[in-house]
Amino acid sequence: MKKDRKFDDDDGRTIVDMSEVDPMPVLLPRFRRRKDEAPSEHEMSKEDRRAVMLGAIGAVLLIGGVFIVAGAIVIFLMTKIWS
Secondary structure (H helix, E strand, C coil), X not given: CCCCCCCCCCCCCCCCCCCCCCCCCCCCCCCCCCCCCCCCCCCCCHHHHXXXXXXXXXXXXXXXXXXXXXXXXXXXHHHHHHC
């Protein structure tokens, strides 16, 4: 049986005002640069960033393909052995 919890220590004070905080986008976070902050020498250009992302996606697809092919071979061999 669930008990109702009542908190008597809430006096209504605001600890931190969160009205000025924007919600964080979950799927595609965008990090805004401060206006007074200069671009870093380690930042990548759009073309470099795109190349890194495509390389990572290619690596993931290659590894996933190897696992799919290995699983298909195992299933094929199991059906031939047990039938």
